[in-house]
Amino acid sequence: MIFQKTKGIHIDGRKSMSKHLPMEEYFNPQFVYIHLLKNIGPLKPVVEVGTVVKVGQIVAVREGFGEMNVHSSISGTVTAIKKVWHSSGKMVDALEIQNDFQNTPDDSIQPNKNADSLSRQQLIDLMKHAGLTGAGGAGFPTYVKYITKQKIDTVIINAVECEPYLTCDYSFIIEHPEKLLKGLKYFIKAADAQKGVIVYKNYNKQIKEKLMAHIRNYSNIELLEVKDVYPAGWEKYIIERVTGKTYDGLPSEIGVIVNNSTTAIIFADVVEHNIPLISRPITITGEGIKEPRNFVVPIGTKVSDLVQKCGGYSENITPTEAYYIAGGPMTGKAILIDDLIVNDTLGAVIVKPVVNKLHPECLGCGKCADVCPVYLTPTEIKKALESKDNKLMEQLGADKCIMCGLCSYVCPSHVEITDAVVKAKDTIRNLKKVVK
Ligand code: SF4
Ligand code: SF4
Numbered sequence: 452m453i454f455q456k457t458k459g460i461h462i463d464g465r466k467s468m469s470k471h472l473p474m475e476e477y478f479n480p481q482f483v484y485i486h487l488l489k490n491i492g493p494l495k496p497v498v499e500v501g502t503v504v505k506v507g508q509i510v511a512v513r514e515g516f517g518e519m520n521v522h523s524s525i526s527g528t529v530t531a532i533k534k535v536w537h538s539s540g541k542m543v544d545a546l547e548i549q550n551d552f553q554n555t556p557d558d559s560i561q562p563n564k565n566a567d568s569l570s571r572q573q574l575i576d577l578m579k580h581a582g583l584t585g586a587g588g589a590g591f592p593t594y595v596k597y598i599t600k601q602k603i604d605t606v607i608i609n610a611v612e613c614e615p616y617l618t619c620d621y622s623f624i625i626e627h628p629e630k631l632l633k634g635l636k637y638f639i640k641a642a643d644a645q646k647g648v649i650v651y652k653n654y655n656k657q658i659k660e661k662l663m664a665h666i667r668n669y670s671n672i673e674l675l676e677v678k679d680v681y682p683a684g685w686e687k688y689i690i691e692r693v694t695g696k697t698y699d700g701l702p703s704e705i706g707v708i709v710n711n712s713t714t715a716i717i718f719a720d721v722v723e724h725n726i727p728l729i730s731r732p733i734t735i736t737g738e739g740i741k742e743p744r745n746f747v748v749p750i751g752t753k754v755s756d757l758v759q760k761c762g763g764y765s766e767n768i769t770p771t772e773a774y775y776i777a778g779g780p781m782t783g784k785a786i787l788i789d790d791l792i793v794n795d796t797l798g799a800v801i802v803k804p805v806v807n808k809l810h811p812e813c814l815g816c817g818k819c820a821d822v823c824p825v826y827l828t829p830t831e832i833k834k835a836l837e838s839k840d841n842k843l844m845e846q847l848g849a850d851k852c853i854m855c856g857l858c859s860y861v862c863p864s865h866v867e868i869t870d871a872v873v874k875a876k877d878t879i880r881n882l883k884k885v886v887k
Contacts, residue, residue: 459678459680459681459682459683459688459824460680460681460822460857460861461679461680461681462615462681462857462860463615464615464616465615465616465736466615466616466617466618466621468616468736468737468743469616469618469622469734469736469743469744469745470618470621470622472618472622472743472744472745473622473626473745474619474622474623474625474626474732474745474746474747475744475745475746475747475760476746476747476748477746477747477748477752477756477757477760478525478554478730478747478748478749479550479552480525480550480748480749480751480752480753480756481549481550482530482547482548482549482550482751482753483523483524483525483547483548483550483749483750483751483752484533484535484545484546484547484548484751484753484792485510485511485521485523485524485545485546485548485750485751486535486537486543486544486545486751486792486794487511487532487543487544487545487546488537488543488544489513489517489519489521489584489590489592489795490584490589490590490591490796491513491516491517491591491592492513492517493513494511494512494513494521495511495512495513495514496510496511496532496546497509497510497511497512498510498511498529498546499529500529500530500531500532501528501529502528502529503527503528504523504526504527504528504529504548505523505526505555505556505557505558506523506524506525506526506554506555506556506557506560506729507522507523507556507557507559507560507726507727507729508522508523508557509521509522510522510523510529510546510548511546517591517592517595518579519579519582519584519592519594520579520580520581520582520727521582522557522581522582522727522728522729523546523548523557523729524548524729524730524749524750524751524752525548525550525554525749525751526550526551526553526554526555526556527548527549527550527551527552528548528549528551529546529547529548530547530548530549531546531547532544532545532546532547533545533547535790535792536786536788536790536791536792537791537792537794538777538778538783538784538791538794538796538797539784540777540784540786545751545792548751559725560724560725560726561724561725562723562724562725563722563723563724563725566637566722566723569637569640569722571640571641571642571643574597574637574640574641574722575594575597575598575641576594577721577722577725578592578593578594578597578641578718578721579592579594580727581718581721581725581726581727581728582727582728582795583714583717583718583721583727583728584714584728584795584796585710585711585714585796586620586711586713586714586717586731586795586796586798587609587620587711587713587714587796587798589796590794590795590796593710593714593718596703596708596710597638597641597642597708599701599703599708601703601704601706602706603642603643603644603703603706603707603708604644604645604646604706604707605644605645605646605647605648605693605694605706605707605708606635606638606639606642606644606646606647606648606707606708606709606710607647607648607649607650607689607690607693607707607708607709607710608631608635608638608647608648608649608650608709608710608711608712608715609650609684609686609689609709609710609711609712610624610631610649610650610651610655610658610711610712611650611651611652611677611683611684611689612652612684612712613652613681613682613683613684613685613779613781614684614778614779614780614781614782614783614799615779615780615781616734616736616737616779616780616799616801617734617779617798617799618734618736618745619713619732619733619734619745619746619798619799620711620712620713620732620798621655621658622732622734622745623712623713623716623732623745623747624658624661624662624712624716625657625658625661627716627719628658628661628662628664628665629665630715630716630719630720631649631662631712631715631716631719632662632665632666632668632669632672633719633722633723634714634715634716634717634718634719634722635647635649635669635672635715636669636672637718637719637722638708638710638715638718639671639672642708644706644708645671646671646672646673647669647671647672647673648672648673648674648675648693649662649672649673649674649675649712650674650675650676650677650689650692650693651674651675651676651677652676652677652678652679652683653676653677653678653679654679659674659676662674675692675693677689677692681781681855681857682781682824682853682855682857685824685853685855686702686709687853688824689709690702690705690707690709693707694706694707713731713732713798717731728750728795729749729750730747730748730749730750731747731748731750731793731795731797731798732745732746732747732798733745733746733747733748733757733793733797733798733799733800734746734798734799734800735754735757735758735760735761735799735800735802736799736800736801736802737776737800737801737802737803738765738802738803738804739764739765739768739773739802739803739804740758740761740762740764740765740802741761741762741763741764741765741766742761742762743761744757744760744761746760748793749793750793750794750795751792751793751794752792752793753790753791753792753793754775754789754790754791754792754793754800755789755790757793757800758789758800758802764802767804768804770788770789772804772805773789773802773803773804773805774786774787774802774803774804774805775787775788775789775791775800775801775802776799776800776801776803777791777797777799777800778796778797778798778799779798779799779801780801780856780860781855781856781857781860782854782855782856783799783801789802811864811865811866811867812864812866813830813833813864813866813868814863814864815830816863817830818861818862818863819857819858819859819861819862819866819868820858821861822857822858822860822861823857823858824853824855824857825848825851825852825853827847827848827849827851827852827872828847829858829868829869829871829872830868831843831847832844832847832849832871832872832875833866833868833871833872833875835847835849835875836849836871836874836875836878837871841878841879841882844875844878844879845879847875849872849875849876849878849879850876850879850880852872852873852875852876854869854873854876856869858872
Protein backbone atom coordinates (compact mmCIF):
# COMPACT_ATOMS: atom_id res chain seq x y z
CA MET A 452 0.00 0.00 0.00
CA ILE A 453 1.31 3.45 -0.90
CA PHE A 454 1.58 5.36 2.34
CA GLN A 455 -0.70 8.30 2.72
CA LYS A 456 -0.50 10.61 5.71
CA THR A 457 -2.83 9.01 8.16
CA LYS A 458 -6.04 10.75 9.02
CA GLY A 459 -7.12 10.63 12.61
CA ILE A 460 -9.73 12.25 14.76
CA HIS A 461 -9.96 13.42 18.32
CA ILE A 462 -12.31 11.20 20.28
CA ASP A 463 -13.64 11.39 23.80
CA GLY A 464 -11.15 9.28 25.74
CA ARG A 465 -13.25 8.76 28.91
CA LYS A 466 -9.93 8.11 30.62
CA SER A 467 -10.70 10.40 33.54
CA MET A 468 -12.67 7.57 35.16
CA SER A 469 -9.45 5.80 36.14
CA LYS A 470 -6.45 7.85 35.00
CA HIS A 471 -5.90 9.67 38.30
CA LEU A 472 -5.94 6.40 40.26
CA PRO A 473 -2.76 4.64 41.39
CA MET A 474 -1.90 1.14 40.25
CA GLU A 475 -3.10 -1.31 42.90
CA GLU A 476 -1.63 -4.76 43.41
CA TYR A 477 -4.03 -7.69 43.75
CA PHE A 478 -1.97 -10.86 44.05
CA ASN A 479 -4.14 -13.22 46.07
CA PRO A 480 -7.00 -14.65 43.99
CA GLN A 481 -8.12 -18.04 45.29
CA PHE A 482 -7.80 -19.56 41.82
CA VAL A 483 -6.05 -18.63 38.60
CA TYR A 484 -6.73 -20.13 35.16
CA ILE A 485 -3.76 -20.37 32.79
CA HIS A 486 -5.07 -20.55 29.23
CA LEU A 487 -3.59 -23.31 27.12
CA LEU A 488 -3.72 -21.00 24.11
CA LYS A 489 -1.59 -18.14 22.82
CA ASN A 490 -2.05 -15.94 19.81
CA ILE A 491 0.15 -18.31 17.82
CA GLY A 492 -1.67 -21.51 18.78
CA PRO A 493 -2.27 -24.10 21.51
CA LEU A 494 0.07 -24.94 24.40
CA LYS A 495 0.94 -28.32 25.88
CA PRO A 496 0.66 -28.66 29.67
CA VAL A 497 3.76 -30.04 31.43
CA VAL A 498 2.01 -30.46 34.80
CA GLU A 499 -0.91 -32.68 35.81
CA VAL A 500 -3.90 -32.29 38.04
CA GLY A 501 -2.47 -32.62 41.55
CA THR A 502 0.96 -31.11 40.75
CA VAL A 503 2.15 -28.60 43.35
CA VAL A 504 3.56 -25.52 41.59
CA LYS A 505 5.57 -22.45 42.56
CA VAL A 506 5.30 -18.87 41.31
CA GLY A 507 7.11 -18.71 37.97
CA GLN A 508 7.29 -22.48 37.44
CA ILE A 509 6.83 -23.62 33.83
CA VAL A 510 3.37 -25.22 33.50
CA ALA A 511 2.90 -25.34 29.72
CA VAL A 512 4.97 -25.02 26.57
CA ARG A 513 4.49 -24.27 22.94
CA GLU A 514 6.58 -26.31 20.55
CA GLY A 515 7.57 -25.60 16.94
CA PHE A 516 7.27 -22.10 15.47
CA GLY A 517 7.00 -19.52 18.24
CA GLU A 518 8.17 -22.03 20.87
CA MET A 519 7.87 -20.60 24.34
CA ASN A 520 7.14 -21.30 28.01
CA VAL A 521 4.13 -20.36 30.10
CA HIS A 522 4.44 -20.10 33.88
CA SER A 523 2.28 -20.37 36.96
CA SER A 524 1.41 -16.93 38.29
CA ILE A 525 0.79 -18.13 41.87
CA SER A 526 1.97 -20.98 44.12
CA GLY A 527 -0.47 -23.78 44.86
CA THR A 528 -1.89 -26.96 43.33
CA VAL A 529 -3.20 -27.69 39.84
CA THR A 530 -6.81 -28.71 40.53
CA ALA A 531 -8.33 -29.16 37.06
CA ILE A 532 -8.13 -28.55 33.35
CA LYS A 533 -11.35 -26.80 32.38
CA LYS A 534 -12.83 -24.59 29.69
CA VAL A 535 -12.84 -20.86 30.48
CA TRP A 536 -13.43 -17.66 28.51
CA HIS A 537 -10.59 -16.08 26.61
CA SER A 538 -10.46 -12.43 25.49
CA SER A 539 -10.78 -13.65 21.89
CA GLY A 540 -14.39 -14.47 22.75
CA LYS A 541 -13.80 -18.24 22.72
CA MET A 542 -13.92 -20.90 25.43
CA VAL A 543 -10.49 -22.52 25.72
CA ASP A 544 -8.83 -25.09 27.98
CA ALA A 545 -7.01 -23.71 31.00
CA LEU A 546 -5.07 -25.05 33.97
CA GLU A 547 -6.96 -24.25 37.18
CA ILE A 548 -4.49 -23.57 40.00
CA GLN A 549 -5.64 -23.17 43.61
CA ASN A 550 -3.65 -20.63 45.59
CA ASP A 551 -1.83 -21.80 48.74
CA PHE A 552 -1.22 -18.12 49.59
CA GLN A 553 2.44 -18.94 50.35
CA ASN A 554 3.72 -17.02 47.30
CA THR A 555 6.62 -19.51 47.01
CA PRO A 556 8.92 -18.47 44.14
CA ASP A 557 10.41 -20.93 41.69
CA ASP A 558 14.17 -21.45 42.20
CA SER A 559 14.82 -19.76 38.84
CA ILE A 560 13.61 -16.38 40.18
CA GLN A 561 16.87 -14.80 41.36
CA PRO A 562 18.37 -11.32 41.03
CA ASN A 563 20.66 -11.12 38.03
CA LYS A 564 23.79 -9.25 39.15
CA ASN A 565 25.25 -9.30 35.64
CA ALA A 566 22.27 -7.84 33.80
CA ASP A 567 24.35 -5.14 32.09
CA SER A 568 26.87 -7.59 30.69
CA LEU A 569 24.36 -9.99 29.10
CA SER A 570 24.94 -10.54 25.39
CA ARG A 571 22.36 -9.93 22.66
CA GLN A 572 21.68 -13.67 22.41
CA GLN A 573 21.34 -14.05 26.19
CA LEU A 574 18.75 -11.26 26.25
CA ILE A 575 16.78 -12.93 23.44
CA ASP A 576 16.98 -16.26 25.30
CA LEU A 577 15.59 -14.56 28.41
CA MET A 578 12.60 -13.22 26.44
CA LYS A 579 11.92 -16.72 25.19
CA HIS A 580 12.31 -18.46 28.56
CA ALA A 581 10.13 -15.83 30.24
CA GLY A 582 7.30 -16.33 27.76
CA LEU A 583 7.37 -12.59 27.03
CA THR A 584 4.61 -11.56 24.63
CA GLY A 585 3.36 -8.21 23.35
CA ALA A 586 1.14 -6.72 26.05
CA GLY A 587 -0.47 -4.30 23.63
CA GLY A 588 -2.97 -6.67 22.07
CA ALA A 589 -1.49 -9.09 19.55
CA GLY A 590 0.32 -11.29 22.08
CA PHE A 591 2.97 -12.43 19.64
CA PRO A 592 6.16 -13.84 21.25
CA THR A 593 8.49 -10.87 21.66
CA TYR A 594 11.71 -12.76 20.92
CA VAL A 595 10.53 -13.54 17.37
CA LYS A 596 10.90 -9.84 16.51
CA TYR A 597 14.49 -9.90 17.80
CA ILE A 598 15.77 -12.89 15.83
CA THR A 599 15.29 -10.98 12.58
CA LYS A 600 18.12 -11.01 10.07
CA GLN A 601 17.34 -7.37 9.17
CA LYS A 602 19.64 -4.64 10.51
CA ILE A 603 17.72 -2.82 13.23
CA ASP A 604 18.45 0.84 13.88
CA THR A 605 15.64 1.93 16.22
CA VAL A 606 13.52 0.30 18.91
CA ILE A 607 10.30 2.24 19.47
CA ILE A 608 8.23 1.98 22.63
CA ASN A 609 4.54 2.56 22.05
CA ALA A 610 3.27 4.40 25.13
CA VAL A 611 0.39 6.04 23.26
CA GLU A 612 -2.44 3.90 24.71
CA CYS A 613 -4.81 5.22 22.09
CA GLU A 614 -8.00 3.40 23.04
CA PRO A 615 -10.63 5.29 25.06
CA TYR A 616 -11.06 4.28 28.74
CA LEU A 617 -7.72 2.45 29.00
CA THR A 618 -5.26 3.80 31.57
CA CYS A 619 -3.28 0.73 32.66
CA ASP A 620 -0.23 1.46 30.47
CA TYR A 621 -0.24 5.09 31.63
CA SER A 622 -0.46 4.16 35.33
CA PHE A 623 2.18 1.45 34.93
CA ILE A 624 4.61 3.98 33.42
CA ILE A 625 3.89 6.53 36.16
CA GLU A 626 4.70 3.82 38.75
CA HIS A 627 7.78 2.47 36.94
CA PRO A 628 9.44 5.13 34.75
CA GLU A 629 12.95 3.84 35.33
CA LYS A 630 11.94 0.25 34.60
CA LEU A 631 10.55 1.44 31.27
CA LEU A 632 13.90 3.05 30.41
CA LYS A 633 15.80 -0.04 31.56
CA GLY A 634 13.52 -2.36 29.59
CA LEU A 635 14.12 -0.25 26.48
CA LYS A 636 17.88 -0.25 27.14
CA TYR A 637 17.84 -4.07 27.14
CA PHE A 638 15.63 -4.15 24.03
CA ILE A 639 18.10 -1.86 22.20
CA LYS A 640 20.94 -4.25 23.09
CA ALA A 641 18.88 -7.31 22.10
CA ALA A 642 18.28 -5.71 18.69
CA ASP A 643 21.86 -4.40 18.34
CA ALA A 644 20.16 -1.07 17.57
CA GLN A 645 21.50 2.47 17.73
CA LYS A 646 18.73 4.12 19.66
CA GLY A 647 15.35 3.91 21.32
CA VAL A 648 12.36 6.28 21.12
CA ILE A 649 9.44 6.37 23.57
CA VAL A 650 6.29 7.72 21.90
CA TYR A 651 3.41 9.10 24.00
CA LYS A 652 0.40 11.37 23.53
CA ASN A 653 0.98 15.08 23.98
CA TYR A 654 -1.54 15.49 26.81
CA ASN A 655 0.30 12.94 28.99
CA LYS A 656 2.74 15.49 30.37
CA GLN A 657 3.24 13.36 33.49
CA ILE A 658 4.83 10.60 31.39
CA LYS A 659 7.36 13.11 30.12
CA GLU A 660 8.04 14.48 33.63
CA LYS A 661 8.54 11.01 35.11
CA LEU A 662 10.86 9.85 32.32
CA MET A 663 12.85 13.11 32.23
CA ALA A 664 13.81 12.55 35.88
CA HIS A 665 15.86 9.49 34.83
CA ILE A 666 16.61 9.85 31.14
CA ARG A 667 20.00 11.54 31.53
CA ASN A 668 21.43 8.07 32.30
CA TYR A 669 20.29 6.81 28.89
CA SER A 670 22.11 8.75 26.17
CA ASN A 671 20.57 6.84 23.23
CA ILE A 672 16.92 7.15 24.31
CA GLU A 673 14.63 9.96 23.12
CA LEU A 674 11.02 10.94 23.80
CA LEU A 675 8.50 11.89 21.11
CA GLU A 676 5.03 13.37 21.52
CA VAL A 677 2.21 12.60 19.09
CA LYS A 678 -1.09 14.43 18.70
CA ASP A 679 -4.22 13.51 20.60
CA VAL A 680 -5.90 11.80 17.67
CA TYR A 681 -7.12 8.27 17.10
CA PRO A 682 -5.46 6.00 15.93
CA ALA A 683 -2.15 7.62 16.91
CA GLY A 684 -1.13 4.31 18.52
CA TRP A 685 -1.29 2.43 15.23
CA GLU A 686 2.15 0.97 14.53
CA LYS A 687 2.44 2.45 11.02
CA TYR A 688 1.44 5.88 12.29
CA ILE A 689 4.05 5.82 15.05
CA ILE A 690 6.84 4.55 12.81
CA GLU A 691 6.10 7.22 10.22
CA ARG A 692 6.29 9.89 12.92
CA VAL A 693 9.62 8.59 14.23
CA THR A 694 11.40 7.69 10.98
CA GLY A 695 9.45 9.41 8.19
CA LYS A 696 9.25 6.00 6.49
CA THR A 697 6.64 3.33 5.92
CA TYR A 698 6.73 -0.34 4.95
CA ASP A 699 4.60 -3.10 3.47
CA GLY A 700 5.16 -6.15 5.65
CA LEU A 701 7.05 -5.82 8.95
CA PRO A 702 8.69 -2.78 10.59
CA SER A 703 12.03 -4.61 10.57
CA GLU A 704 12.11 -4.03 6.76
CA ILE A 705 12.99 -0.41 7.55
CA GLY A 706 15.15 -1.19 10.59
CA VAL A 707 12.52 -0.76 13.31
CA ILE A 708 11.10 -2.91 16.12
CA VAL A 709 8.10 -1.68 18.13
CA ASN A 710 7.18 -2.86 21.62
CA ASN A 711 4.46 -1.76 24.00
CA SER A 712 5.49 0.18 27.15
CA THR A 713 4.09 -2.50 29.47
CA THR A 714 6.13 -5.18 27.66
CA ALA A 715 9.28 -3.09 28.23
CA ILE A 716 8.56 -2.65 31.95
CA ILE A 717 7.98 -6.39 32.34
CA PHE A 718 11.18 -7.09 30.40
CA ALA A 719 13.22 -5.08 32.93
CA ASP A 720 12.07 -7.55 35.62
CA VAL A 721 12.77 -10.49 33.33
CA VAL A 722 16.37 -9.34 32.84
CA GLU A 723 17.17 -8.11 36.33
CA HIS A 724 15.25 -10.63 38.45
CA ASN A 725 14.50 -13.56 36.14
CA ILE A 726 10.79 -13.02 36.80
CA PRO A 727 8.88 -14.47 33.83
CA LEU A 728 5.64 -13.08 32.44
CA ILE A 729 3.28 -13.89 35.33
CA SER A 730 1.44 -10.64 35.95
CA ARG A 731 0.21 -7.60 34.06
CA PRO A 732 -1.64 -4.30 34.55
CA ILE A 733 -5.32 -4.06 33.71
CA THR A 734 -7.98 -1.33 33.89
CA ILE A 735 -11.48 -2.27 35.07
CA THR A 736 -13.72 0.63 34.14
CA GLY A 737 -16.83 1.88 32.34
CA GLU A 738 -20.16 3.38 33.32
CA GLY A 739 -21.27 -0.01 34.67
CA ILE A 740 -18.52 -0.23 37.33
CA LYS A 741 -18.98 1.37 40.73
CA GLU A 742 -15.34 2.35 41.35
CA PRO A 743 -13.11 1.96 38.27
CA ARG A 744 -9.54 0.95 39.08
CA ASN A 745 -6.13 0.04 37.67
CA PHE A 746 -4.65 -3.21 38.97
CA VAL A 747 -1.55 -5.34 38.59
CA VAL A 748 -2.78 -8.93 38.82
CA PRO A 749 -1.51 -12.48 38.30
CA ILE A 750 -2.24 -13.73 34.80
CA GLY A 751 -5.21 -16.07 35.10
CA THR A 752 -7.19 -13.91 37.56
CA LYS A 753 -10.97 -13.95 37.11
CA VAL A 754 -12.36 -10.60 35.96
CA SER A 755 -15.35 -11.16 38.26
CA ASP A 756 -12.91 -11.08 41.23
CA LEU A 757 -11.66 -7.69 40.03
CA VAL A 758 -15.20 -6.36 39.56
CA GLN A 759 -15.83 -7.21 43.22
CA LYS A 760 -12.64 -5.33 44.18
CA CYS A 761 -14.15 -2.35 42.33
CA GLY A 762 -17.20 -2.42 44.60
CA GLY A 763 -19.29 -4.34 42.06
CA TYR A 764 -21.59 -2.95 39.39
CA SER A 765 -23.13 0.52 39.34
CA GLU A 766 -26.52 0.74 41.05
CA ASN A 767 -28.36 1.30 37.79
CA ILE A 768 -27.37 -2.04 36.22
CA THR A 769 -27.12 -5.74 37.04
CA PRO A 770 -24.70 -8.20 35.39
CA THR A 771 -27.46 -9.33 33.03
CA GLU A 772 -28.07 -5.76 31.86
CA ALA A 773 -24.40 -5.08 31.21
CA TYR A 774 -22.10 -5.88 28.38
CA TYR A 775 -18.37 -6.25 28.67
CA ILE A 776 -15.65 -5.22 26.30
CA ALA A 777 -12.43 -7.22 26.51
CA GLY A 778 -9.82 -4.62 25.57
CA GLY A 779 -10.68 -1.16 24.29
CA PRO A 780 -14.05 -0.08 22.89
CA MET A 781 -12.58 0.54 19.43
CA THR A 782 -10.79 -2.76 18.84
CA GLY A 783 -11.86 -4.99 21.74
CA LYS A 784 -14.32 -7.85 21.78
CA ALA A 785 -17.84 -7.43 23.16
CA ILE A 786 -18.89 -10.27 25.46
CA LEU A 787 -21.97 -10.82 27.55
CA ILE A 788 -20.64 -12.39 30.75
CA ASP A 789 -18.07 -11.48 33.39
CA ASP A 790 -16.53 -15.00 33.51
CA LEU A 791 -13.59 -13.71 31.52
CA ILE A 792 -10.03 -14.53 32.60
CA VAL A 793 -7.07 -12.12 32.49
CA ASN A 794 -4.51 -13.26 29.93
CA ASP A 795 -1.20 -11.79 28.75
CA THR A 796 -2.85 -9.38 26.30
CA LEU A 797 -5.91 -8.20 28.23
CA GLY A 798 -5.34 -4.56 29.20
CA ALA A 799 -8.90 -3.64 30.16
CA VAL A 800 -12.41 -4.76 30.74
CA ILE A 801 -15.02 -2.08 30.19
CA VAL A 802 -18.51 -2.59 31.58
CA LYS A 803 -21.35 -0.63 29.99
CA PRO A 804 -25.12 -0.77 30.17
CA VAL A 805 -26.74 -2.50 27.17
CA VAL A 806 -28.01 0.12 24.70
CA ASN A 807 -30.90 -0.66 22.39
CA LYS A 808 -29.92 0.32 18.88
CA LEU A 809 -33.08 1.82 17.46
CA HIS A 810 -31.96 2.96 14.02
CA PRO A 811 -29.57 0.45 12.51
CA GLU A 812 -30.13 1.63 8.90
CA CYS A 813 -27.33 3.43 7.07
CA LEU A 814 -28.16 7.12 6.60
CA GLY A 815 -25.64 7.52 3.79
CA CYS A 816 -23.91 10.34 5.64
CA GLY A 817 -20.40 9.22 4.62
CA LYS A 818 -18.87 9.85 8.05
CA CYS A 819 -17.37 6.35 8.17
CA ALA A 820 -15.41 6.99 4.98
CA ASP A 821 -14.38 10.46 6.13
CA VAL A 822 -12.61 9.13 9.22
CA CYS A 823 -11.12 5.88 7.90
CA PRO A 824 -7.35 6.21 8.44
CA VAL A 825 -6.57 3.96 5.47
CA TYR A 826 -9.04 5.65 3.12
CA LEU A 827 -11.58 2.84 2.69
CA THR A 828 -15.27 3.24 1.88
CA PRO A 829 -16.84 0.98 4.53
CA THR A 830 -20.40 1.19 3.19
CA GLU A 831 -19.33 0.00 -0.27
CA ILE A 832 -17.41 -2.86 1.30
CA LYS A 833 -20.46 -3.80 3.39
CA LYS A 834 -22.61 -3.87 0.25
CA ALA A 835 -20.04 -6.05 -1.54
CA LEU A 836 -20.00 -8.40 1.46
CA GLU A 837 -23.79 -8.64 1.50
CA SER A 838 -23.86 -9.45 -2.21
CA LYS A 839 -20.95 -11.91 -1.75
CA ASP A 840 -18.92 -10.08 -4.41
CA ASN A 841 -15.42 -11.21 -3.40
CA LYS A 842 -13.73 -9.49 -6.33
CA LEU A 843 -15.29 -6.14 -5.44
CA MET A 844 -14.35 -6.53 -1.77
CA GLU A 845 -10.76 -6.98 -2.87
CA GLN A 846 -10.91 -4.05 -5.30
CA LEU A 847 -12.26 -1.88 -2.49
CA GLY A 848 -9.23 -2.83 -0.38
CA ALA A 849 -11.06 -4.50 2.50
CA ASP A 850 -7.88 -6.37 3.45
CA LYS A 851 -6.21 -3.01 4.23
CA CYS A 852 -8.58 -2.43 7.17
CA ILE A 853 -6.58 -2.01 10.38
CA MET A 854 -9.65 -2.84 12.50
CA CYS A 855 -9.41 0.47 14.37
CA GLY A 856 -13.19 0.67 14.89
CA LEU A 857 -13.42 4.36 13.96
CA CYS A 858 -16.13 3.82 11.34
CA SER A 859 -18.49 2.27 13.92
CA TYR A 860 -17.50 4.87 16.50
CA VAL A 861 -18.61 7.81 14.35
CA CYS A 862 -21.69 6.17 12.84
CA PRO A 863 -24.76 8.15 13.96
CA SER A 864 -26.97 5.15 13.23
CA HIS A 865 -24.94 2.55 15.18
CA VAL A 866 -24.46 0.41 12.09
CA GLU A 867 -22.04 -2.48 12.86
CA ILE A 868 -19.92 -1.24 10.01
CA THR A 869 -16.53 -2.32 11.40
CA ASP A 870 -17.79 -5.89 11.77
CA ALA A 871 -18.84 -5.90 8.11
CA VAL A 872 -15.45 -4.63 6.89
CA VAL A 873 -13.57 -7.09 9.13
CA LYS A 874 -15.72 -9.95 7.78
CA ALA A 875 -14.88 -8.82 4.22
CA LYS A 876 -11.19 -8.67 5.15
CA ASP A 877 -11.33 -12.20 6.58
CA THR A 878 -13.15 -13.43 3.48
CA ILE A 879 -10.43 -12.09 1.18
CA ARG A 880 -7.62 -13.46 3.37
CA ASN A 881 -9.23 -16.91 3.55
CA LEU A 882 -9.69 -16.96 -0.22
CA LYS A 883 -6.02 -16.03 -0.70
CA LYS A 884 -5.02 -18.93 1.59
CA VAL A 885 -7.15 -21.35 -0.46
CA VAL A 886 -5.60 -20.10 -3.72
CA LYS A 887 -2.06 -20.64 -2.30
S1 SF4 B 1 -21.41 6.50 9.17
FE1 SF4 B 1 -23.06 4.98 9.44
S2 SF4 B 1 -24.85 6.00 8.61
FE2 SF4 B 1 -23.11 7.18 7.88
S3 SF4 B 1 -22.62 6.24 5.85
FE3 SF4 B 1 -21.36 5.18 7.35
S4 SF4 B 1 -22.59 3.38 7.94
FE4 SF4 B 1 -23.98 4.82 6.93
S1 SF4 C 1 -12.19 -0.27 11.08
FE1 SF4 C 1 -11.31 -0.50 9.04
S2 SF4 C 1 -12.83 0.41 7.67
FE2 SF4 C 1 -13.33 1.11 9.74
S3 SF4 C 1 -12.27 3.08 9.94
FE3 SF4 C 1 -10.88 1.52 10.76
S4 SF4 C 1 -9.59 0.91 9.01
FE4 SF4 C 1 -11.37 2.03 8.17
